[in-house]
Structures are given as C-alpha cells and as structure tokens.
Amino acid sequence: MTQENQTKEFDVLIVGAGFAGIYQLLKLRRLGLSAVILEKGDQIGGTWHWNRYPGARCDIPSLEYSYQFDEDLQQEWNWSEKYSGQPEILEYINHVADRFELRDGIQFEEEVISANFNESSAKWKITSSKGHYESRFCIFATGCLSIPNKPEFLGLENFKGQLLQTSSWPQEEQDFTGKRVAVIGTGSSAIQSIPLIAEQAEELYVFQRTPNYSIPSNNGPMDKVIEEDIKSRYSEFRKDNYLNGFGIAAISDEALIAETDLDEVHVQLEENWQSAGLGFFGGYADVALDAEANEVAANFVRNKIKEIVKDPKTAQLLVPDYHIGGKRLCVDTGYFETFNKDNVFLIDLKEHPIQKITTNTLESDKTYEVDTLIMATGFDAITGALTNIDISGRGDVKLKDQWKGGAKSYLGIGITNFPNLFTVTGPGSPSVLSNMMPSIEQHVNWITDCIEWMVKNDKTVIESSQTAEDDWMVLVNEIADTTVFTDTKSWYNGSNIETKAKSFLPFIGVPVYTEMLDEIVSENYKGFIFDKAN
Numbered sequence: 001m002t003q004e005n006q007t008k009e010f011d012v013l014i015v016g017a018g019f020a021g022i023y024q025l026l027k028l029r030r031l032g033l034s035a036v037i038l039e040k041g042d043q044i045g046g047t048w049h050w051n052r053y054p055g056a057r058c059d060i061p062s063l064e065y066s067y068q069f070d071e072d073l074q075q076e077w078n079w080s081e082k083y084s085g086q087p088e089i090l091e092y093i094n095h096v097a098d099r100f101e102l103r104d105g106i107q108f109e110e111e112v113i114s115a116n117f118n119e120s121s122a123k124w125k126i127t128s129s130k131g132h133y134e135s136r137f138c139i140f141a142t143g144c145l146s147i148p149n150k151p152e153f154l155g156l157e158n159f160k161g162q163l164l165q166t167s168s169w170p171q172e173e174q175d176f177t178g179k180r181v182a183v184i185g186t187g188s189s190a191i192q193s194i195p196l197i198a199e200q201a202e203e204l205y206v207f208q209r210t211p212n213y214s215i216p217s218n219n220g221p222m223d224k225v226i227e228e229d230i231k232s233r234y235s236e237f238r239k240d241n242y243l244n245g246f247g248i249a250a251i252s253d254e255a256l257i258a259e260t261d262l263d264e265v266h267v268q269l270e271e272n273w274q275s276a277g278l279g280f281f282g283g284y285a286d287v288a289l290d291a292e293a294n295e296v297a298a299n300f301v302r303n304k305i306k307e308i309v310k311d312p313k314t315a316q317l318l319v320p321d322y323h324i325g326g327k328r329l330c331v332d333t334g335y336f337e338t339f340n341k342d343n344v345f346l347i348d349l350k351e352h353p354i355q356k357i358t359t360n361t362l363e364s365d366k367t368y369e370v371d372t373l374i375m376a377t378g379f380d381a382i383t384g385a386l387t388n389i390d391i392s393g394r395g396d397v398k399l400k401d402q403w404k405g406g407a408k409s410y411l412g413i414g415i416t417n418f419p420n421l422f423t424v425t426g427p428g429s430p431s432v433l434s435n436m437m438p439s440i441e442q443h444v445n446w447i448t449d450c451i452e453w454m455v456k457n458d459k460t461v462i463e464s465s466q467t468a469e470d471d472w473m474v475l476v477n478e479i480a481d482t483t484v485f486t487d488t489k490s491w492y493n494g495s496n497i498e499t500k501a502k503s504f505l506p507f508i509g510v511p512v513y514t515e516m517l518d519e520i521v522s523e524n525y526k527g528f529i530f531d532k533a534n
C-alpha cells in the first residue's frame with residue numbers, strides 16, 4: 001500500500017484552518033486528543049486568506065474581533081488601526097498559529113471531498129484530494145461565507161479580459177492603473193473595494209442590482225488611550241459586549257425610537273453615524289423589531305446618501321428602499337463619495353439587466369468595453385461550505401438532500417442523522433448576526449467540553465434528536481418573525497441564490513442563545529442522544 005492510500009487515523013478531523021479551525025486544534029490538543037486540520041488553501045486564514053481584495057477590512061473593531069482565550073495574547077498583540085485591514089488580520093492568525101505551535105497539525109492544499117459516517121465502527125471516513133482518513137469526530141470549521149456565488153451571465157465564458165472574484169482574490173497585488181474596470185455587485189465586498197479601485201482605474205463601471213445601506217467606518221490609527229483602557233478590563237469588556245443582542249459593543253440601554261422625541265433620535269443617530277459603524281442602531285432596540293422605527297433610521301441614512309452624492313439621479317439609485325439591516329449593514333471608507341468622481345459610473349441592473357457578456361464588453365443599457373471584470377457577487381452563505389462536500393450520515397443520508405427544503409440544525413452545532421459531527425457557527429446559531437470571534441470561541445469551547453464529557457462518561461456517539469432539531473428551528477424562525485429581518489431578500493435567508501431553499505438561518509439574540517446553550521449542558525446535553533443503537 002502506498003503512503004497515499006493508507007488511511008490515517010485521528011480522534012478528530014477538523015475541516016478548515018480559519019479562526020475556528022486553529023482554535024479547535026489547540027483545544028483538542030490540550031485535551032490530549034489527536035487531531036488534524038485539512039485545509040483547501042495553501043495557508044492559514046480562511047476567509048481572511050481568500051478575501052484579499054483591495055480595502056478588505058474587518059467591520060467590527062479589532063479590539064473585539066480577536067481571540068480572548070489567552071490573556072497574554074490579548075494583552076501583547078497590538079492592532080495598528082481601529083478596524084484592521086485583511087493583511088494585519090492574516091498576520092494575527094499566523095502569529096497565533098506560531099505562538100501555540102499549531103502549524104504541524106495542518107495539511108494545506110488538501111480539500112475534503114467526502115465524509116461518510118460508518119455506523120458499524122461509529123467512525124467518520126473522510127476522503128480528501130490527497131488521501132483517506134478515519135476519525136471518531138468530524139468538526140466542520142468551514143465558515144459561513146466561504147463558497148463564492150458565481151451567477152451565470154450569458155456569454156461570460158467568452159470574456160477574454162481579466163476576470164476576478166472578490167472572494168477568491170489573487171495573492172499578487174493587482175494594479176488597475178489605466179484600466180476600464182467593471183464591478184458586478186454592491187454588497188460589503190464591493191463597497192470596501194470600489195473606493196480603492198476607483199483611485200487607480202481609468203474608468204470604473206459599477207453594476208448595481210440592489211443598493212445597500214452603509215455607515216462610514218471613521219477608521220483611523222488605534223487610539224492608544226482607548227486600547228489601554230480596554231486592555232485594563234479586557235475580560236469584563238468582552239463579557240459585557242456578549243450580553244448585547246448582536247454580541248458587539250453597543251449602547252445597551254433599551255430606549256425605543258417609538259418612545260423618544262424625534263429630534264433627540266436624530267441627534268443620537270448623527271452621533272452614531274459619526275462614530276459607531278455597525279453599532280449605528282445603538283441604543284434603539286426597536287430598529288430591528290418595528291418597521292416604523294426602522295424607517296426612521298433608514299430615512300436618516302437615505303438622506304445622508306443624498307447629501308453626499310452630488311448627482312441627484314445617481315444618489316437616488318444608491319438609496320435603498322427596504323428595511324435597514326434587512327441585508328447585512330455595510331461599513332465603508334468613502335463609498336458614496338466615490339460616485340462623485342468623474343471616472344466612476346453607476347449602472348442600474350434593475351432597469352437594465354446585463355444582456356450579454358462578450359470577449360471585452362458588458363451589454364446593459366449600452367455596451368461597456370472593459371479590461372477587467374470583478375465579480376463581487378457574494379456567497380452561498382451559511383450552508384454552502386457544508387453542502388459542497390459529499391457528507392453522508394446514518395443510513396447513508398446525504399446532508400445536501402436532508403437540507404433540500406432548508407437547513408436544520410440543533411443549536412447550529414449538531415445535525416440529526418449525522419452523529420459525532422459538529423459545526424462551528426452552523427445554521428441556527430447567532431454566527432453572522434453576532435461578532436464571529438466570540439461566537440467561534442463559544443462553539444469551540446462547547447464542542448471541546450462536550451467531547452471531554454463524553455470521554456469521562458464513557459459515551460462514544462452523540463447525535464441531536466429529531467425533536468430537538470425541529471423545535472430549535474421553529475424557535476429560530478419564531479424569533480426571526482418578530483423582527484424586520486425576514487421580509488428582505490438577503491443571504492441570511494438564502495434568497496441571494498435562486499436555486500437555494502428560502503429559510504432564515506441565524507439565531508437572533510446572543511444572550512438568549514448563550515443562556516440556552518448553558519442550560520442544555522447543565523441538563524446533561526438535553527436534546528442530544530448518546531450511544532443510540534444503530
């Protein structure tokens with residue numbers, strides 16, 4: 001048998017070497033288990049490795065978007081800016097991997113093709129692009145935004161210019177000087193990259209189907225006084241933030257726009273516009289719950305766009321007409337201002353869809369000759385990285401078939417019929433509607449504790465019960481139905497991809513979720529079945 005054909009055995013196999021995967025590896029090693037990470041990319045970083053388009057930057061302040069599991073690490077690492085750029089975040093995750101000596105547990109450029117649960121051995125059999133593995137547990141740390149959405153456009157395959165996708169950007173620096181560049185899409189990735197591309201390109205054509213709300217980041221060098229203050233009470237700061245609905249620092253009072261004098265609301269919104277980024281809603285609990293309150297915040301931003309963008313027709317096209325927050329809010333540096341430049345043109349795809357792409361043109365309201373075409377068209381979010389792998393569980397049921405009518409999971413961690421499989425920040429957990437970093441740590445800690453509990457209690461197999469999973473997803477949807485999140489087309493509910501089941505996937509409300517997670521553990525993992533007979 002050649003080396004390649006030999007089945008390698010581990011207690012746990014982890015898929016993905018992003019923030020979730022490498023922390024999971026560390027925790028399992030500390031537990032004394034053997035574990036390996038299989039990573040498709042050629043380096044650590046996950047989303048922060050793939051999304052290296054110009055302007056890629058975290059939209060949660062770095063003092064919050066960082067690990068908290070190690071006090072020395074969080075004290076010693078210094079971020080250079082309030083919102084760090086992608087290169088610095090990549091540097092940070094590499095530093096963590098080196099500091100905790102994790103690199104030797106990662107197999108790079110090794111894509112997981114299939115994972116099948118063998119009922120008689122109660123083990124997972126994993127096939128990768130390079131070999132075969134067997135493990136007791138399989139943990140998918142594959143991220144929520146990993147699989148690019150690549151919509152079909154007539155003639156795209158004939159395009160002979162440079163074709164780029166923001167979510168799998170080349171590692172070499174791209175120079176757009178003197179080029180005619182087209183960007184399709186106006187989500188966060190486009191909103192971050194467009195201002196920088198516009199600085200270089202001779203002409204930049206932005207093809208917009210739906211405008212987005214965006215709040216200025218007001219990014220800048222790290223304020224050393226703020227940094228020192230936060231570091232002096234770091235664990236308390238982290239705990240306080242995670243008590244807020246979305247798990248990020250916010251003015252956590254429960255004021256309602258509906259009960260506040262409108263002049264006062266506008267003063268507060270102005271203050272938030274100037275400084276709060278994603279926390280723009282801060283202080284008003286009803287923006288996410290009540291359409292009228294939402295309209296007040298939405299109108300505030302619509303007016304800002306009209307003030308910034310000089311050409312009234314362009315401004316009007318950039319003004320969204322749906323609930324603010326219904327699509328993920330964006331945070332930008334000079335996005336709307338960019339449309340005041342002479343070399344930047346906005347094309348309305350609602351009025352003039354792309355008819356055809358040729359070797360060097362896009363045909364919409366007219367024919368645009370371009371050298372570079374950039375797809376900023378988003379992701380098969382939350383479920384894509386899982387359904388893209390051939391995962392089969394009990395009775396050979398395939399995950400992608402089980403999720404055909406909509407993804408279901410218990411806690412966003414376990415899936416019925418898929419024993420000993422865990423997902424980090426899976427569907428049905430706060431994930432993308434929270435600060436991903438503490439949510440990743442919360443899940444990794446939970447999964448590790450659960451495995452430790454199983455070892456101590458002599459349990460071999462864990463699986464969520466059908467009832468627990470069904471009830472959980474009912475709860476996820478009941479909560480979502482009390483908010484304004486459900487009636488906007490967004491990747492939160494799968495409606496960015498025509499062929500995808502439409503169901504709302506994130507659990508809204510970090511504090512309630514955390515309470516329930518703890519309660520389930522205190523009741524010996526209520527809702528999970530251990531060592532179920534085959």
Ligand code: N01
Nearest residue numbers: 057058059151185186187188189190209210328376377378
């Ligand atoms: O993707 P998106 P993204 N024809 O789905 C358009 C996170 N993120 O990569 O709205 C024409 O938001 C689509 O139009 P529409 C963040 O959570 C974080 O920008 O479907 N257009 C939309 O405008 C974010 O929400 C950061 O009508 C088409 C765009 O493409 C998430 O990633 C930075 C189309 C896709 O926008 C996704 O952001 C970047 C078609 N056929 C991203 N198909 C941080 O700051 C799609 N579009 C941390």
